Amino acid sequence: MPGTHRPLRLAINGYGRIGRCFLRALLESPVAHNLQVSAINEPANLESMAYLTRYDSTHGRFPGPVEVTDGQLLIDGKAIRISHARTPEEVDWQGIDLVVECSGAYGRRAELSRFLHAGSPRLLLSHPGASGEDVDATIIAGINQHTLRGDERLVSAASCTTNAIVPILDLLDREIGIEQVLLTTLHSVMNDQPLIDGYHHDDLRRTRSAMQSIIPVSTGLARGVERLLPGLAGRVQAKAIRVPTLNVSAIDLTITTQRPVSAHSINHLLADAASGPFKRLIAYSEAAHASIDFNHDPHSAIVDGSQTRTSGTHLVNLFVWFDNEWGFANRMLEVADHWSRLWQQQDN
Incomplete structure (x- = not known):
């Protein structure tokens, strides 16, 4: 097992939107000394x-050199070995x-195993497990990472939407009490949609052109929220709508509260959190x-x-706005870093 004198070696399985964002987020992060994509x-x-x-149409050109040499990807002068397998x-x-x-192709414990x-030795998912029992833990960075012990082998970083909404619901429930939640995600197009009808x-709606329509789709967000905030079990409903933009999504959130509130008091609470304990997770504008x-x-x-x-x-x-790629990749990175430090402490 690794000690503290070398970066922990990571492998990315599935180098699509999230896989590439995760690598880039790591290279732009101060935790790059502890984690290395090998x-x-x-x-x-x-x-x-x-x-x-x-070249990334959404996030712009990569800020460092990217080369191919001897069948490897050389990024910022560091070699990454490449394989092209279709099974683990x-x-x-x-x-x-x-x-x-980061392929999103595996969700049940038997598949992940x-x-x-x-x-x-360990697996961090860029998507929720098919159920809570399919992973050892589902972690939202900044909310429940303290529940990790270090001996887990299958951990999920939940979803981009869950990471966006859980910190806000957690804060509001603790401060003013939540009776009911109804939320609608307005999500940028994804690669399970075609550019033209096909x-x-x-899901028949997902056979329609992604860039020509606003398209309702199914979502498991309510289950994901209740899994992480069990105090809200039975009180969350969610809808999802895909909109023809490449990136950045939004959540239209409606709640009924236990305590009386005003728009000013709610904004004051969220602005204070954004400049204080939730500074890394939530911004306010x-x-x-x-x-x-x-x-x-x-x-x-x-x-907003x-x-x-x-x-x-x-x-x-x-x-609520959120970059469904970059924000989530950064939270995944924080989960990986926190989890890895637990292994290192146990080894020492």
Whole structure:
């Protein structure tokens, strides 16, 4: 097992939007001295991987050199070994301390355990487990990372939307009490949607062109929130709508409260949290924003105070922005760093 004198070796399985954002977030982070991406498994060819690392339509050009040499990806002068397997069993995970699973193709414990049986000591998911029992822990950075012990082998970082809304609901429930929650996610397009109509998905709405329509889709967000905030069990309902933008999503949140509130008191509470204990997770603004303003924003959520509304003294509506790629990648990175430090403490 690793000690404190070398970075822990990570492997990324699935080098798509989140896999590439995770790598880039790590290289831009102060925890890069503790964590190092040593391997990537991605079925696509190496030249395409290098090209999409250098040039990103959403987050801009990569800030450092990206080269291909001897079948490896060389990023900022550091070599990353590459494999192109389609199953966990085909990959040599030897020497890897943690696999960051970003393909989204595995959700049940039996599927995830294939990585462990193939030699990976631990797995961090970029998506929720199919159920709470399918992983050892589901962690929202800044909220419940203290529940990690260090001996877990399957951990989920939940979803981008769950990371955005759970800190806000947790804060509001503790400070003013929440009776009921109704939220609607307005989410940027995803790669399970086609550019033009096609036989692409069992959900008929997802057969429609992603860039021409606003499209309702199914969501498990309510279950995910209740899994992390069990005090709200049975009181959360959620809808999701895909909108034709490349990145940055929003949540339209309506709650009924136990204590009387006003728009001013709610905004004051959230602004204080954003400048204090939730500074890393939540930001607050009352400027005249559009979604593009939050591209590459590392916060889990940005509360748009200009959109806060109340009806009476117990019905509140909030509007929350979040970069569904970059914010989530940064939270995943924090989970990986915190978890890894627990192993190091145990080893020493």
